[in-house]
Amino acid sequence: xxxxxxIVQHRVDAAAQSDADVIAASRDNPExxxxxxxxxxxxxxxxAARRVxxxxxxxxxxxxxxxxxxxxxxxxxxxxxxLPWLYRIARNVIGEWLKxxxxxxxxxxxxxxxxxxxxDDVLDRVAAxxxxxxxxxxxxxxxxxxxxxxxxFAVDGLTYGEIAASLHIPPGTVGSRLTRARNDIRAQVPDLxxxxxxxxxxxxxxxxxxxx
Amino acid sequence: VRSAVxxxxxxxxxxxxALAGDPKVDPADLTLIESRVDAAxxxxxxxxxxxxxxxxxxxxxxxIMAVVVGMSVVLQTARVSPAVATLEAIARAAEAADPLxxxxxxxxxxxxxxxxxxxxxxxxxxxxxxxxxPSCICCRAHERPGSEATVRSRSERPFTTSRFSPxxx
Numbered sequence: 001x002x003x004x005x006x007i008v009q010h011r012v013d014a015a016a017q018s019d020a021d022v023i024a025a026s027r028d029n030p031e032x033x034x035x036x037x038x039x040x041x042x043x044x045x046x047x048a049a050r051r052v053x054x055x056x057x058x059x060x061x062x063x064x065x066x067x068x069x070x071x072x073x074x075x076x077x078x079x080x081x082x083l084p085w086l087y088r089i090a091r092n093v094i095g096e097w098l099k100x101x102x103x104x105x106x107x108x109x110x111x112x113x114x115x116x117x118x119x120d121d122v123l124d125r126v127a128a129x130x131x132x133x134x135x136x137x138x139x140x141x142x143x144x145x146x147x148x149x150x151x152x153f154a155v156d157g158l159t160y161g162e163i164a165a166s167l168h169i170p171p172g173t174v175g176s177r178l179t180r181a182r183n184d185i186r187a188q189v190p191d192l193x194x195x196x197x198x199x200x201x202x203x204x205x206x207x208x209x210x211x212x
Numbered sequence: 213v214r215s216a217v218x219x220x221x222x223x224x225x226x227x228x229x230a231l232a233g234d235p236k237v238d239p240a241d242l243t244l245i246e247s248r249v250d251a252a253x254x255x256x257x258x259x260x261x262x263x264x265x266x267x268x269x270x271x272x273x274x275x276i277m278a279v280v281v282g283m284s285v286v287l288q289t290a291r292v293s294p295a296v297a298t299l300e301a302i303a304r305a306a307e308a309a310d311p312l313x314x315x316x317x318x319x320x321x322x323x324x325x326x327x328x329x330x331x332x333x334x335x336x337x338x339x340x341x342x343x344x345x346p347s348c349i350c351c352r353a354h355e356r357p358g359s360e361a362t363v364r365s366r367s368e369r370p371f372t373t374s375r376f377s378p379x380x381x
Contacts, residue, residue, distance in 0.1 A: 030257060031253055031257075034250070042242065045235075046237065050232050054238075057241065062249075066249060069249060069253070112231065135228070151232075154224065154225035154229055193223050199231065
Protein backbone atom coordinates (compact mmCIF):
# COMPACT_ATOMS: atom_id res chain seq x y z
CA UNK A 1 0.00 0.00 0.00
CA UNK A 2 1.47 3.27 -1.07
CA UNK A 3 1.16 6.23 1.21
CA UNK A 4 2.51 9.73 1.43
CA UNK A 5 5.76 10.14 3.35
CA UNK A 6 3.95 12.28 5.93
CA ILE A 7 1.54 9.48 6.70
CA VAL A 8 4.34 6.96 7.16
CA GLN A 9 6.12 9.37 9.45
CA HIS A 10 2.93 9.90 11.40
CA ARG A 11 2.52 6.15 11.88
CA VAL A 12 6.09 5.75 13.05
CA ASP A 13 5.66 8.58 15.54
CA ALA A 14 2.35 7.23 16.81
CA ALA A 15 3.88 3.80 17.42
CA ALA A 16 6.37 5.37 19.81
CA GLN A 17 3.72 7.28 21.71
CA SER A 18 2.03 6.31 24.95
CA ASP A 19 -1.61 5.26 24.89
CA ALA A 20 -2.64 8.62 26.35
CA ASP A 21 -0.81 10.44 23.54
CA VAL A 22 -2.37 8.23 20.90
CA ILE A 23 -5.86 8.79 22.30
CA ALA A 24 -5.25 12.54 22.47
CA ALA A 25 -4.07 12.54 18.84
CA SER A 26 -7.11 10.52 17.80
CA ARG A 27 -9.40 13.36 18.85
CA ASP A 28 -8.27 15.33 15.81
CA ASN A 29 -7.34 12.38 13.65
CA PRO A 30 -9.74 9.51 14.40
CA GLU A 31 -7.74 7.03 12.34
CA UNK A 32 -4.98 7.02 14.95
CA UNK A 33 -7.36 5.13 17.25
CA UNK A 34 -6.62 2.01 15.19
CA UNK A 35 -3.35 1.83 17.05
CA UNK A 36 -5.22 1.35 20.34
CA UNK A 37 -7.13 -1.55 18.80
CA UNK A 38 -3.98 -3.18 17.50
CA UNK A 39 -2.21 -2.70 20.83
CA UNK A 40 -4.98 -4.01 23.08
CA UNK A 41 -7.31 -5.98 20.83
CA UNK A 42 -5.98 -9.31 22.00
CA UNK A 43 -6.04 -8.44 25.72
CA UNK A 44 -9.58 -7.09 25.59
CA UNK A 45 -10.69 -10.12 23.56
CA UNK A 46 -9.20 -12.47 26.17
CA UNK A 47 -10.77 -10.48 28.99
CA ALA A 48 -14.15 -10.81 27.29
CA ALA A 49 -13.61 -14.51 26.57
CA ARG A 50 -12.80 -15.22 30.21
CA ARG A 51 -15.86 -13.34 31.41
CA VAL A 52 -18.57 -14.34 28.94
CA UNK A 53 -17.09 -17.19 26.94
CA UNK A 54 -15.22 -17.35 23.66
CA UNK A 55 -18.40 -17.44 21.56
CA UNK A 56 -19.37 -13.90 22.57
CA UNK A 57 -15.89 -12.46 23.05
CA UNK A 58 -15.77 -10.80 19.65
CA UNK A 59 -19.09 -9.00 20.11
CA UNK A 60 -18.14 -7.75 23.56
CA UNK A 61 -14.62 -6.69 22.55
CA UNK A 62 -15.97 -4.85 19.50
CA UNK A 63 -18.43 -2.96 21.66
CA UNK A 64 -15.64 -2.09 24.13
CA UNK A 65 -13.53 -0.50 21.40
CA UNK A 66 -16.49 1.24 19.77
CA UNK A 67 -17.47 2.70 23.12
CA UNK A 68 -13.86 3.64 23.83
CA UNK A 69 -13.69 5.37 20.45
CA UNK A 70 -16.79 7.40 21.26
CA UNK A 71 -15.55 8.23 24.78
CA UNK A 72 -11.94 8.99 23.83
CA UNK A 73 -12.34 12.75 24.25
CA UNK A 74 -12.92 12.18 27.97
CA UNK A 75 -9.97 9.84 28.53
CA UNK A 76 -8.31 10.50 31.87
CA UNK A 77 -6.63 7.16 32.49
CA UNK A 78 -3.01 6.13 32.92
CA UNK A 79 -0.48 7.69 30.58
CA UNK A 80 1.37 4.56 29.44
CA UNK A 81 -1.47 2.09 29.06
CA UNK A 82 -5.18 2.53 28.56
CA LEU A 83 -5.89 -1.13 29.30
CA PRO A 84 -7.41 -0.46 32.75
CA TRP A 85 -9.73 2.06 31.08
CA LEU A 86 -10.70 -0.49 28.42
CA TYR A 87 -11.34 -3.11 31.11
CA ARG A 88 -13.55 -0.65 32.94
CA ILE A 89 -15.57 -0.14 29.75
CA ALA A 90 -15.60 -3.91 29.28
CA ARG A 91 -17.08 -4.38 32.75
CA ASN A 92 -19.93 -2.05 31.89
CA VAL A 93 -20.48 -3.67 28.51
CA ILE A 94 -20.53 -7.15 30.07
CA GLY A 95 -22.91 -6.01 32.80
CA GLU A 96 -25.33 -4.69 30.18
CA TRP A 97 -24.79 -7.75 28.02
CA LEU A 98 -25.64 -10.13 30.90
CA LYS A 99 -28.73 -8.12 31.73
CA UNK A 100 -29.85 -8.18 28.11
CA UNK A 101 -29.26 -11.90 27.90
CA UNK A 102 -31.29 -12.37 31.10
CA UNK A 103 -28.32 -14.06 32.69
CA UNK A 104 -28.03 -13.70 36.41
CA UNK A 105 -24.33 -14.48 36.61
CA UNK A 106 -22.91 -12.89 39.70
CA UNK A 107 -19.54 -14.37 38.83
CA UNK A 108 -18.70 -13.24 35.36
CA UNK A 109 -15.78 -15.55 34.82
CA UNK A 110 -15.58 -18.74 32.83
CA UNK A 111 -13.82 -21.50 34.78
CA UNK A 112 -13.08 -24.94 33.44
CA UNK A 113 -10.44 -27.59 34.02
CA UNK A 114 -7.51 -27.05 31.69
CA UNK A 115 -7.65 -29.13 28.54
CA UNK A 116 -5.35 -32.16 28.47
CA UNK A 117 -4.28 -34.45 31.23
CA UNK A 118 -7.71 -35.62 32.35
CA UNK A 119 -8.89 -37.50 29.31
CA ASP A 120 -7.56 -40.82 30.51
CA ASP A 121 -8.58 -40.59 34.11
CA VAL A 122 -12.30 -40.19 34.74
CA LEU A 123 -11.77 -39.86 38.48
CA ASP A 124 -9.33 -36.99 38.01
CA ARG A 125 -11.77 -35.39 35.64
CA VAL A 126 -14.58 -35.59 38.19
CA ALA A 127 -12.30 -34.23 40.90
CA ALA A 128 -11.32 -31.35 38.67
CA UNK A 129 -14.94 -30.51 37.92
CA UNK A 130 -15.74 -30.51 41.60
CA UNK A 131 -12.89 -28.11 42.34
CA UNK A 132 -14.22 -25.80 39.65
CA UNK A 133 -17.67 -25.92 41.23
CA UNK A 134 -16.22 -25.26 44.67
CA UNK A 135 -14.19 -22.32 43.48
CA UNK A 136 -17.11 -20.89 41.56
CA UNK A 137 -19.27 -21.07 44.67
CA UNK A 138 -16.57 -19.41 46.75
CA UNK A 139 -16.26 -16.60 44.19
CA UNK A 140 -20.01 -16.08 44.28
CA UNK A 141 -19.86 -15.48 48.02
CA UNK A 142 -17.30 -12.70 47.64
CA UNK A 143 -18.31 -9.06 47.56
CA UNK A 144 -18.43 -7.81 43.94
CA UNK A 145 -15.58 -5.37 44.49
CA UNK A 146 -13.30 -7.99 46.12
CA UNK A 147 -14.04 -10.53 43.39
CA UNK A 148 -13.31 -8.08 40.57
CA UNK A 149 -10.06 -7.01 42.23
CA UNK A 150 -8.97 -10.63 42.58
CA UNK A 151 -9.87 -11.50 38.98
CA UNK A 152 -8.11 -8.45 37.57
CA PHE A 153 -4.95 -9.41 39.45
CA ALA A 154 -4.94 -13.21 39.27
CA VAL A 155 -6.63 -13.82 35.93
CA ASP A 156 -6.10 -10.66 33.88
CA GLY A 157 -2.63 -9.93 35.18
CA LEU A 158 -3.02 -6.24 35.98
CA THR A 159 -0.64 -4.59 38.44
CA TYR A 160 -1.84 -2.91 41.64
CA GLY A 161 -1.59 0.51 39.98
CA GLU A 162 -3.53 -0.62 36.94
CA ILE A 163 -6.24 -2.22 39.06
CA ALA A 164 -6.48 0.99 41.10
CA ALA A 165 -6.90 2.97 37.88
CA SER A 166 -9.46 0.55 36.51
CA LEU A 167 -11.60 0.48 39.65
CA HIS A 168 -10.98 4.12 40.63
CA ILE A 169 -9.63 3.18 44.05
CA PRO A 170 -6.36 3.97 45.88
CA PRO A 171 -3.56 1.42 45.24
CA GLY A 172 -3.49 0.57 48.95
CA THR A 173 -7.08 -0.58 48.78
CA VAL A 174 -6.17 -3.08 46.07
CA GLY A 175 -3.90 -4.94 48.49
CA SER A 176 -6.48 -5.09 51.26
CA ARG A 177 -9.19 -6.29 48.88
CA LEU A 178 -6.90 -8.99 47.50
CA THR A 179 -6.02 -10.25 50.96
CA ARG A 180 -9.66 -10.36 51.98
CA ALA A 181 -10.74 -12.15 48.81
CA ARG A 182 -7.97 -14.77 49.06
CA ASN A 183 -8.71 -15.44 52.73
CA ASP A 184 -12.43 -15.80 52.02
CA ILE A 185 -11.79 -18.25 49.20
CA ARG A 186 -9.36 -20.24 51.31
CA ALA A 187 -11.99 -20.49 53.99
CA GLN A 188 -14.55 -21.73 51.47
CA VAL A 189 -12.32 -24.20 49.63
CA PRO A 190 -10.70 -26.59 52.10
CA ASP A 191 -7.39 -28.12 51.19
CA LEU A 192 -6.93 -25.53 48.50
CA UNK A 193 -3.20 -26.03 47.98
CA UNK A 194 -3.60 -29.72 47.26
CA UNK A 195 -6.46 -29.05 44.86
CA UNK A 196 -4.52 -26.34 43.14
CA UNK A 197 -1.66 -28.77 42.60
CA UNK A 198 -3.98 -30.80 40.39
CA UNK A 199 -3.86 -28.01 37.83
CA UNK A 200 -0.91 -25.84 38.60
CA UNK A 201 2.53 -26.92 37.50
CA UNK A 202 5.34 -26.42 40.02
CA UNK A 203 7.31 -23.21 39.58
CA UNK A 204 10.31 -25.15 38.23
CA UNK A 205 8.16 -26.56 35.43
CA UNK A 206 6.63 -23.16 34.69
CA UNK A 207 10.05 -21.76 33.87
CA UNK A 208 9.64 -18.44 32.10
CA UNK A 209 5.86 -18.60 32.17
CA UNK A 210 4.30 -15.27 31.45
CA UNK A 211 0.76 -14.17 31.60
CA UNK A 212 -1.19 -11.48 29.83
CA VAL B 213 2.43 -9.10 28.58
CA ARG B 214 3.92 -8.86 32.00
CA SER B 215 5.88 -11.13 34.25
CA ALA B 216 3.88 -12.95 36.86
CA VAL B 217 6.85 -14.17 38.83
CA UNK B 218 7.67 -10.73 40.20
CA UNK B 219 4.19 -10.23 41.71
CA UNK B 220 3.29 -11.82 45.00
CA UNK B 221 2.02 -15.27 44.09
CA UNK B 222 -0.74 -17.00 45.97
CA UNK B 223 -2.25 -20.48 45.58
CA UNK B 224 -5.69 -18.94 45.10
CA UNK B 225 -4.35 -16.85 42.22
CA UNK B 226 -2.64 -19.87 40.70
CA UNK B 227 -5.80 -21.93 40.89
CA UNK B 228 -7.91 -19.18 39.39
CA UNK B 229 -5.41 -18.58 36.61
CA ALA B 230 -5.27 -22.25 35.79
CA LEU B 231 -9.04 -22.64 35.66
CA ALA B 232 -9.70 -19.42 33.75
CA GLY B 233 -7.14 -20.54 31.21
CA ASP B 234 -5.66 -18.55 28.38
CA PRO B 235 -8.33 -18.24 25.69
CA LYS B 236 -7.15 -18.67 22.14
CA VAL B 237 -7.61 -15.58 20.06
CA ASP B 238 -9.17 -16.16 16.68
CA PRO B 239 -7.41 -13.81 14.22
CA ALA B 240 -10.64 -13.57 12.23
CA ASP B 241 -12.36 -12.18 15.33
CA LEU B 242 -9.62 -9.58 15.74
CA THR B 243 -10.00 -8.57 12.11
CA LEU B 244 -13.73 -8.22 12.64
CA ILE B 245 -13.15 -6.00 15.68
CA GLU B 246 -10.78 -3.82 13.68
CA SER B 247 -13.19 -3.54 10.79
CA ARG B 248 -16.02 -2.47 13.10
CA VAL B 249 -13.83 0.21 14.61
CA ASP B 250 -12.78 1.24 11.09
CA ALA B 251 -16.43 1.66 10.16
CA ALA B 252 -16.97 3.91 13.19
CA UNK B 253 -13.88 5.92 12.24
CA UNK B 254 -15.17 6.40 8.68
CA UNK B 255 -18.58 7.37 10.01
CA UNK B 256 -17.04 10.05 12.18
CA UNK B 257 -14.91 11.34 9.31
CA UNK B 258 -17.98 11.68 7.09
CA UNK B 259 -19.89 13.44 9.87
CA UNK B 260 -16.98 15.82 10.33
CA UNK B 261 -16.83 16.55 6.59
CA UNK B 262 -20.54 17.36 6.66
CA UNK B 263 -20.04 19.71 9.57
CA UNK B 264 -17.06 21.41 7.96
CA UNK B 265 -19.00 23.92 5.75
CA UNK B 266 -21.23 24.84 8.68
CA UNK B 267 -18.19 25.35 10.89
CA UNK B 268 -16.55 27.45 8.19
CA UNK B 269 -19.70 29.60 7.83
CA UNK B 270 -19.83 30.12 11.58
CA UNK B 271 -16.14 31.06 11.49
CA UNK B 272 -16.70 33.59 8.73
CA UNK B 273 -19.69 35.07 10.53
CA UNK B 274 -17.63 35.38 13.70
CA UNK B 275 -14.77 37.01 11.79
CA ILE B 276 -17.09 39.52 10.09
CA MET B 277 -18.74 40.30 13.40
CA ALA B 278 -15.33 40.86 14.99
CA VAL B 279 -14.31 43.23 12.18
CA VAL B 280 -17.57 45.19 12.47
CA VAL B 281 -17.23 45.49 16.23
CA GLY B 282 -13.56 46.45 15.89
CA MET B 283 -14.33 49.12 13.31
CA SER B 284 -17.10 50.61 15.40
CA VAL B 285 -14.73 50.78 18.38
CA VAL B 286 -12.09 52.48 16.25
CA LEU B 287 -14.62 54.93 14.88
CA GLN B 288 -15.88 55.72 18.35
CA THR B 289 -12.35 56.33 19.54
CA ALA B 290 -11.41 58.38 16.50
CA ARG B 291 -14.46 60.60 16.79
CA VAL B 292 -13.46 64.11 17.67
CA SER B 293 -14.56 65.10 21.13
CA PRO B 294 -16.73 68.24 21.52
CA ALA B 295 -13.91 70.06 23.30
CA VAL B 296 -11.43 69.40 20.54
CA ALA B 297 -13.98 70.37 17.91
CA THR B 298 -14.54 73.65 19.72
CA LEU B 299 -10.84 74.35 19.84
CA GLU B 300 -10.46 73.61 16.16
CA ALA B 301 -13.36 75.89 15.34
CA ILE B 302 -11.81 78.64 17.39
CA ALA B 303 -8.47 78.15 15.72
CA ARG B 304 -10.12 78.33 12.32
CA ALA B 305 -12.00 81.44 13.35
CA ALA B 306 -8.78 83.02 14.57
CA GLU B 307 -7.07 82.24 11.32
CA ALA B 308 -9.93 83.58 9.27
CA ALA B 309 -10.19 86.79 11.27
CA ASP B 310 -8.16 89.86 10.59
CA PRO B 311 -4.79 89.81 12.28
CA LEU B 312 -4.75 91.65 15.50
CA UNK B 313 -1.87 93.70 16.68
CA UNK B 314 -0.82 92.62 20.09
CA UNK B 315 1.94 94.25 21.99
CA UNK B 316 4.32 92.61 24.38
CA UNK B 317 2.12 93.63 27.24
CA UNK B 318 -0.99 92.07 25.85
CA UNK B 319 -2.33 88.69 24.83
CA UNK B 320 -5.17 87.33 22.82
CA UNK B 321 -8.02 85.82 24.71
CA UNK B 322 -11.26 84.17 23.84
CA UNK B 323 -13.62 81.96 25.84
CA UNK B 324 -15.33 80.14 23.09
CA UNK B 325 -15.90 79.98 19.36
CA UNK B 326 -18.98 82.13 19.69
CA UNK B 327 -17.15 85.00 21.29
CA UNK B 328 -14.91 87.38 19.54
CA UNK B 329 -11.26 87.36 20.32
CA UNK B 330 -10.20 90.04 22.66
CA UNK B 331 -6.86 91.61 23.12
CA UNK B 332 -6.36 91.74 26.82
CA UNK B 333 -3.63 93.50 28.84
CA UNK B 334 -1.05 91.10 30.15
CA UNK B 335 -1.70 92.29 33.67
CA UNK B 336 -5.08 90.55 33.80
CA UNK B 337 -3.58 87.18 32.97
CA UNK B 338 -4.47 84.79 35.69
CA UNK B 339 -7.46 86.69 36.90
CA UNK B 340 -9.62 86.08 33.88
CA UNK B 341 -12.71 84.05 34.72
CA UNK B 342 -11.74 80.71 33.23
CA UNK B 343 -12.86 78.30 35.94
CA UNK B 344 -15.89 76.26 34.95
CA UNK B 345 -15.86 77.45 31.38
CA PRO B 346 -15.67 74.78 28.76
CA SER B 347 -12.55 76.20 27.27
CA CYS B 348 -10.23 79.10 27.64
CA ILE B 349 -8.08 79.85 24.67
CA CYS B 350 -4.87 81.67 24.69
CA CYS B 351 -3.34 82.34 21.33
CA ARG B 352 0.12 83.42 20.52
CA ALA B 353 0.71 86.89 21.81
CA HIS B 354 1.90 88.13 18.46
CA GLU B 355 -0.57 86.95 15.89
CA ARG B 356 0.41 87.58 12.36
CA PRO B 357 -1.20 86.50 9.15
CA GLY B 358 0.01 83.11 8.10
CA SER B 359 1.73 82.33 11.37
CA GLU B 360 0.85 79.24 13.31
CA ALA B 361 -1.41 79.58 16.26
CA THR B 362 -1.01 77.32 19.22
CA VAL B 363 -4.09 76.75 21.25
CA ARG B 364 -4.12 75.65 24.82
CA SER B 365 -7.16 74.93 26.90
CA ARG B 366 -7.92 74.87 30.59
CA SER B 367 -11.23 73.90 32.02
CA GLU B 368 -10.56 73.72 35.74
CA ARG B 369 -7.76 76.03 36.75
CA PRO B 370 -6.96 79.44 35.37
CA PHE B 371 -3.62 80.19 33.78
CA THR B 372 -1.08 81.78 35.97
CA THR B 373 0.79 84.85 34.89
CA SER B 374 4.11 83.16 35.44
CA ARG B 375 3.33 80.69 32.65
CA PHE B 376 2.53 83.41 30.20
CA SER B 377 5.20 84.26 27.72
CA PRO B 378 4.64 86.38 24.63
CA UNK B 379 7.01 84.18 22.69
CA UNK B 380 5.47 80.94 23.85
CA UNK B 381 1.80 80.46 24.29
